[in-house]
Amino acid sequence: MPLDPTAAELLAAVQASPRAVAAHDRAAWVGLFGADAAVNDPVGSRPHIGRAAIERFYDTFIGPNTITFQVDHDFVSPPTVVRDLLIQTTMSTGATVVVPMHLRYDLVEEDGVWKITRLAAHWELAAMIMQLLRTGLPGLAAALKLGPQLIANQGLDGAAGMMRGLLGVGRAGKRVATRFLSAAAATDIGRVRGMLDHNSVIELPAGTPISVEQFTNRVRNMKWDKLIAAGREVSASVDFDTIHGVAIIEFATGATRITAIRIFTDA
Structure with a gap:
């Protein structure tokens, strides 16, 4: 069934995200978000709110890695798009993890352009950490590298906020x-x-x-x-x-x- 024009525009805005990630285009990826947008990745961790925080999120978790999206389904319910997918992340040490995920994008129109106002990434932080460590030395090296990188970009408070993703139901x-x-x-x-x-x-x-x-x-x-x-x-x-x-x-x-x-x- 063809999408109506608004739904097609919303999906196009969301599909721009993996393209910017694959190209390591920081400005393009951050530019997909609206003013005072929030990235909650994973859900349960402390959200990254506003452009500066989203830039730091990119520098910590996206920029250093090679990330590919394997999308099974997209569901468009204006002004929201939900993606059912796997994300494969290869870190600078060579460690690779494949994470089952549901991504929810809430969008808002700003000056005639659809922007992401909230990204909610549903995935399990503890399971990802265990998978990373099972890759052996490359995974251990990636974990040891990520800790200082997280603190450098997010501060101790930001690192603690990320670890809140280990809590929940x-x-x-x-x-x-x-x-x-x-x-x-x-x-x-x-x-x-x-x-x-x-x-x-x-x-x-x-x-x-x-x-x-x-x-x-x-x-x-x-x-x-x-x-x-x-x-x-x-x-x-x-x-x-x-x-x-x-x-x-x-x-x-x-x-x-x-x-x-x-x-x-x-x-």
């Missing part, structure tokens, strides 16, 4: 998300309600609120994979009724009760 959240998706796929309304907070929001597609009954009817026999726990959110690649999508499940602070589920789809 983790495996417990993924277990709850799995039970929730299983109950929804089985149209078990009682179990679905039992895992929701009292003011929970369900959007399918994202931006369209629906009832629990409507939700369970829509996603009957749903299948899912690629669960990613980042911060207080779990994302998953989902399929139901010939529709592909990415579900983002949000959890209450200090609990495993679900406060929102939004499914971005290709329908």
Whole structure:
């Protein structure tokens, strides 16, 4: 199905990001972001807000590395684009990691140009660190190099902010998300309600609120994979009724009760 003009413009703005990364074009990549934009990478870490912070983020995590995007699906829900993908990063020491990821881009129009106002990268920091260390000496060398580089560009406070990405709902959240998706796929309304907070929001597609009954009817026999726990959110690649999508499940602070589920789809 052809995209409408706005959706096509949003997707084009997002697709410019991997091109700038591949070209190591710092100015082009930073220029994709709007005024006071935020990069939350990974979700759960402290966001990088504003141009100067985003430039430092580039200098720390993008500039020194070779990064390729392997995109499986794009989901456009104006003014948001969600990408279901793998990112392969080869560091200066030769260590390579492949990270499953869901990327959410929220965009805003500035002077007739679509700009990224928030980039939320759903991936698991602990899993990436373990994968890096399993590469042996190149991975250890990369980790030892990244630490001083992180402190030099971000400061001690920034380094601590990055390490917050190790916290969040983790495996417990993924277990709850799995039970929730299983109950929804089985149209078990009682179990679905039992895992929701009292003011929970369900959007399918994202931006369209629906009832629990409507939700369970829509996603009957749903299948899912690629669960990613980042911060207080779990994302998953989902399929139901010939529709592909990415579900983002949000959890209450200090609990495993679900406060929102939004499914971005290709329908």
